[in-house]
Amino acid sequence: MDGPIRKLLVYVDGSEGSFDAVRLAVVLARTFGAGLRALAVVDTRALGELVQARIFLEAEREEYRRDLEGDVGRYLRRAVELGRRKGVEVETKSAQGSVSAEIKACVLECGIDLLVVGEMAQVRSRRDELYDEVDRAMRTVPCSVFVAKNGDRIEEIYDQLD
């Protein structure tokens, strides 16, 4: 744990891009001898927006919050398994709130040196660019950010790791 990068954080949202990020983070953690933490967030801010917009009923907010908690647990278990296969311990953290704020808070609380995130979608509207929470996190975290691209290549690198 005395290399140039000591603490890695990978953000997992269930997309394949985010699991590419986990694979890459596992490779980086092994290479640098760094600690690896995976974060998943129940986006309660979005749920609030939907109730406010009256797209969701109040009862639906609770129902979907429980669904999202289940999703987050699954995502983190998969991240732990991807680490375990390569002998890397993945600590997990789940949070509730705004995705960008929770990523930033985790970076600060845990003294993260490098944040790893999945590739952004290539088809995006200007509104998406304005509201994308991972994009916002990348711009506001006080550490360096690594964007995992080319899932096939990342899988090869991950598979080659003994």
Add this chain to the structure above:
Amino acid sequence: MALVERIEERIVKVPLESATRDGVIDELVGVLAAAGLIADREAARAAVMEREAKGSTGLAEGIAVPHGKTPAVKDLAIAIGVSREGVDFGAMDGLPSRLFFLIMAPPDKAGPHIEALAEIARMARSKAFCRALVGAGDAREVVELLRGD
């Protein structure tokens, strides 16, 4: 992101032919079935109707967002429809609905479902943009507007 990357002409219908709430839902479910995105059309329709029975998804300003969770879809499925005449969807402002976003997701994909609905909620705040979508001449124009906004 969840919304725009899934928008393509085959899941957009302009104009809708139905003049009733149930008819619009059935028509949009049919759009998804024709696109091969629904395994069980009747189960999908039932999920949306069940949610609608709990309270209308007709918002203000002519927008309606019928949605539901169902194992009848494997992934998030979205269909968009525009009605020229407007349909009584029980909207909160009592006005007819003209722009419809049908969203269905499997029970274990709550994240993309929420993300897509949140994008529509943000979009609905722009009256000018919604007016442009309602005024679109065909499916291609709807796709271009959504991708370019």
